[in-house]
Amino acid sequence: MTSPIFALADEYITSYAQLDPMFAGAVGIKGDFGVATDFGPDAEAQRAKLYRDTLARLNALDSTGPADDLARLHMAERLQVFVDRHDAGEWRRALRVPYGLLQTLVGYIDLAPRETETDWRLNAARMRAIPEMLATWRQTMNAGIEAGETVAVRQAVEGAKQARRNAESRVFDKHLKAYGDGALANELREAAEAAYAAFAAAADYLERTYAPHAVAEDGVGEERYLLAARSTLGAVLDPHDAYAWAWDELHRIEDEMEAEAERILPGAGLSEVIAHLDATVAVDTAEEYLAWLQAKHRGALEALNGVHFDIAPELMNLDVQLVHGSSAGSAYYTGPSEDLSRPGRTWWPVADRERFRTWAELTTVFHEGVPGHHLQIGQSKVAGDGISRFAKVFGSVSGHAEGWALYAERLSDDLGWFTEPGTRLGMLKGSALRAARVVIDVGWHLGLPLPAAEAKRHGGQWDFDVALDVLTSRGRIAEHRAHPEIVRYAGWPAQAICYKLGERAWIGARDEAKAAGGAGFDLKAWHTAALNLGPIGLDNLASVLRGQ
Known part of the structure; x- marks a missing residue:
């Protein structure tokens, strides 16, 4: 254009x-x-x-x-x-x-x-x-x-x-x-x-x-935090509403996790089930881990293409890399180059691990790869002249991108992809982590008190140790990731909230479209239209999608 x-x-x-x-x-x-x-x-x-x-x-x-x-x-x-x-x-x-x-x-x-x-x-x-x-x-x-x-x-x-x-x-x-x-x-x-x-x-x-x-x-205060939230969300945030909502969402997910754990090992508690899965659903070498990751990425691409998404041929090439010596605690994605000569890549830090818990990481494959970041970010590169060059290479909004990727995890659950032992619990555990991120990030940076029941368990006022306790005991994050995650929240205000608040915005926009479309609602067509829009701030997401 x-x-x-x-x-x-x-x-x-x-x-x-x-x-x-x-x-x-x-x-x-x-x-x-x-x-x-x-x-x-x-x-x-x-x-x-x-x-x-x-x-x-x-x-x-x-x-x-x-x-x-x-x-x-x-x-x-x-x-x-x-x-x-x-x-x-x-x-x-x-x-x-x-x-x-x-x-x-x-x-x-x-x-x-x-x-x-x-x-x-x-x-x-x-x-x-x-x-x-x-x-x-x-x-x-x-x-x-x-x-x-x-x-x-x-x-x-x-x-x-x-x-x-x-x-x-x-x-x-x-x-x-x-x-x-x-x-x-x-x-x-x-x-x-x-x-x-x-x-x-x-x-x-x-x-x-x-x-x-x-x-x-460590906390940056409300004024700086709200400016940071505009940057990461593309939205004006009500932090007190987000804080209360995220605690409720964490409680809801924890109830769902308990029910899922009961299906895996009846009568055992959640911690016992997680220990069982750690011992039984994992691989022992980096080579096995890479092979497992590559197979899951490829399987997701093949299962989605032409069925739930129309994936451009250029995006069927998705590279998977292990990262040794990285300070990052979690996997991440880098998009294709502007001319598509360099493929999209997912990067998986190895840290000091000698055992890789595949049951907990399948959901991250869907988040970082497909139908998550790779489809969303990659699609903006192949969407043709309907998207400006600014949007294609510069204008990403974390709430839009991370919200989509977390929505993609839930979509994978809707599609019935978490069939291997413990993998659906892994998805729920990841969602609990994202809810815990919101309460930690908002509460810590704004100096908000923990709710009374939570204060008895973790402490009444946020600091590094309370944040670490909530992340490990409620977000149930892997040990090698916990410390760098908390450091990340302190140094990148309002980024940790993008996942859950972005997912809420995406689900809300989809549900609105489903209600308006009734029996004629076509989820595949909605996904195509949504991804072809490129990045949008969350304040504008629903209204722009409404016009499609």
Whole structure:
């Protein structure tokens, strides 16, 4: 489609890629943008100017039809949030463990192509750029110190651990090994060593320079939290309503889990059933785990295609990767490159595990792969000219994406896919985790009291230990994931709520469509229409879907 609004969206992506070459490389935007992003204060101001100028130009353009209306709605909502976050000084708090810059730099290398000598030179160039990028990032962190706008000391301490782990586990050596002793071996080795030294220097900076200035409190308070929620949800949040609803939802899911456990081992308690499943429904090696993951991804694609979804041929290729030495506690997804030459990928941290509980992880296959993130994010890349380039490569909204992925888990249950022992309990356990995330994240950041009955069990006021107790005892998260999850909630306010609140929005929109369509409601057609819209903030989701 060609229109002034779509042309502006295209221009914005190119302009942003020039200001953030790492973003361009990570998402696969073609063009010569360089390899190093400047994360310093002046560069942050340039990006904010681009947001502001683009928003002003967008507001001055006339729409030519429904596609333009949708593109304008989404771009305006996202750009305004970007402007507001910059004006509030959030750019000075440039540390988010474990999913912030320190991991993104590793992912930037992991996502690089490696088929030709030119590709390998790109790998070397990206690794050589890491010291420069971390140096500019320190300038911004120092600006936060000067302004008295810092992250919590816990983030500084955990960030130092993450940076040092990147160096000491030599996260890029796997690529050097894959290359071997070719002509670029020395260049690659020197680039990797420079990156490791930069990570070690970043760790020293966080411990010695930044941490003494960091704030003690993990919670960010209501004002900052509501701004963060607008960013992650694309919605104005009523945090007190969300907090009360999530406690009720957690209780409902726990009742369902008890009933499911009774079906698995009659007379046994939930904890006993989980221990039984851990002992009996698992694989013992990383190789077996990878083979199991690949088979489940492929099986889901084949079962869905042409039956419940029309999957584009380009999306039938879904890569599965194990991640060794990662600080991330949970699996994640990266979408296809803009030109689809790089496939969508799911990434599965191994951590220190020697046993892999497949009964609990099947639901995550459906969440990260299909019908979850891969179908939603991948579909936006192949949806044709009905979606703006902004929406395709830049405009993701966590509440929309994570809400869909959690909806996809429930859809998989509706389709009867949790037939193997314990796997439906695994889905319910995952849903309980997402409900626990909402009460932890809202309650902790806003300093809300726990309900009286919950206070007797966990404590009356949120802190790290209470959050960890709720997550492990009520969310029943795997031990290797618990600590990094709580660190994540502290460093990325309002992201943990996206799953459950997003699922609520998706289910509400679907149920509204079912009620309106009556006997003629076609779920497959509704899914197709919904995914072809691309990303939308949750405040606009139901109304946009209503117009389809």
